[in-house]
Amino acid sequence: MDRQHKTIAALVLILSCLDVLVVSSSEICTNSACHPSEPSIRFPFRLQTVQPKECGYPGFDLTCDSTNLTSLQLQNTSPPQRFSVQAIDYGSQEIWLNDPNNCLPQRLLTLNLSGSPFSAVSYQDFTLFNCSFDYKLYRFNPIACLSGSGYTIVATSSLEAVWILSSSCSFVSTIPVPVQWPYYEQVWSSDLSEDIKLTWGAPQCGKCESKGGRCGLKSNSSNLIECKTQHGLTSGARYAISVGAGVPTLLFVLGLVCYICGRFKACRRQSYPVMEFTSNLALQPTLVSGLDGATIESYPKTVLGDSRRLLRPDDNICPICLSEYKPKDTLRTIPGCQHCFHAACIDAWLPLNAACPVCRNNPKHSPPASELAPPSSDNV
Template sequence: MDTHSTVQIVLFLAFTRFLVTGACFDSTCDRTGPLIRFPFWLQNLQPEQCGYPGFRLSCDSSNMTVLELPNSAPLTVQAIDYATQELWLNDPSDCLPSRLLTLNLSGSPFAGVYYQDFTLFNCSFDYRVYRLNPIACLSGQNYTVFATSSAKALRFLASSSCSLIATIAVPVQWSYFEQVLSSDLSDNIRLTWGAPSCGKCESQGGRCRLKSNSSNKIDCQISPSHRLPKGARYAIIIGAGIPAFLFFNALVCFLLRRIRVCWRRGRPEVEFTLSVVAPPRPVMTTGLDEPTIASYPRTVLGESRRLPNPEHNVCPICLSEYQPKDTLRTIPDCQHCFHADCIDEWLRLNAACPVCRNFPKSSAPVHAL
């Protein structure tokens, strides 16, 4: 056999092993149902080797998770606690007391967490007079069924016109016994299992599984983060986090630098395009000296606010309307008026008129006020 064929066989066997051992994923019948994993397994959704014998579940037509006990009718699984190895069951037909009358856990891996005896009576009197809680799904038009764990209620019902149905041990949910005057027995029953023992593994964050398909021995798989001491986990987090942060910071700096370079490279192209469409005007970087500015005509407005050009009644620099007693200054060449303070500051920085952008002649005439 050549090397190529050997590699193909090895890869095929590895792939087959993955399909057999790697398909044990958590599953559920619907979004609100309990999450199913070892020792339970969902028929038609998970392989049988993903569960433990006697822990088969299924999904009914309403997508409810169902447990079929060997000697009893199916019950719906309401919740599963894998760490405490407990599950809560109820009747899919909403008449749990009828199932409790025939409940038989023998032959199954389950047992009640706690048991409490309830006695059921069939009575013909009006239960509302005695404030008792009837079992509606077992009662009829002319009779009512009651269940009690109270010795006082038991004596009362036994001495009245009631017939005894049965006394049953109910896997109650509470950890201490209360004397219940009457109950409709509709609460979930609480069961547990002893084997396989995976509670310790689950409480440590691990997962149980079968060691092999040929035996019922189990193995606990704990993720590496749970095996390491807390100090070692912190060291790994810090050791990996600091380089990751530095790398991320360097990456951000590099990207910002690239963006800045690309933006700078793009600016001359934009300016060149603008220069083709609209040639830039010459810019004078220095303004006029104080004697030249002082030589421009000044005018103080009277109450009539009479201007050389009545339409220009707003200062083009500060955009304020001229008011009486405002001091105006006029640029001689173009006869544009401004507030004296506004245009003086402008001319110290730029000799061009801010309206027409024309530059004054070298020797501007001085007009008397």
């Protein structure tokens, strides 16, 4: 039996070495952030003075301002403008911006994205009026940062509101606003203070991000990209390693297992040359290491709002069904690691396996859900 134990130990060591061989890789650029509450920064963005130049794509440099807020300087815009970054969705390649001086409408009056790597996801035309009287303005939401003593600036996308305001107010401008969601109905009045949503066409990293990979620049290249796994290997490199090293090792392991089984049977025949017996013991049922319904229901649930704002803005896809979260979706959060999933998906997983599907953290060893704060949401 000592020889068998040593052989089995050798087999375990071989399998461990094979696993290390497949997943080991060169170090890739790590995530960064201006503050724990700020968006996570990774390729194609990079944080200047913190991340190396090769960790970002040209035109995607970010900085931290004096209050540790994430800031983006839109390159080649006329005039150049700096915005505060509210959130980044790497899977859908979208970024939410606002004015650090709390007067976004002033920026929108002169915003021109034609020379930048970003474009609007959806535009909505708004007409601005300068009204010197309070007459009928109770129905309109004034733009406080553009208004002053004796006059009020209002904005609308409604043709009816434009007709009403034209009779008593002065026309200022009609501007295209990069809205967060396309409005299928005309907006009677808006102060234009909501975040603007932009997207980028290059580099194309959304598909890689959606599959759990990470984009990065190819070696010795300024604009060619490749998709890396979480361990830093490209999919082609992982396949080559698996085939080149895994197949011969697997054949050796199979041969070793067959040899062990043959030796074990031979030992049994030598130890028991005459006796034959059968076991009357019933097979033990397979134990399910999942969670009970009461424990699962104690995990916090969140109804996603229209802006899909989560504790982790880059986690916009359910890791189980790989579907993008949509407004009004019900999500459930695993305590401790704070990973989110569709409630229906994780409710089907946890009765079979108590560990988190993403980080393998076991909530059984985590603090009770009542002691953990639920993930932040914009509309519960």
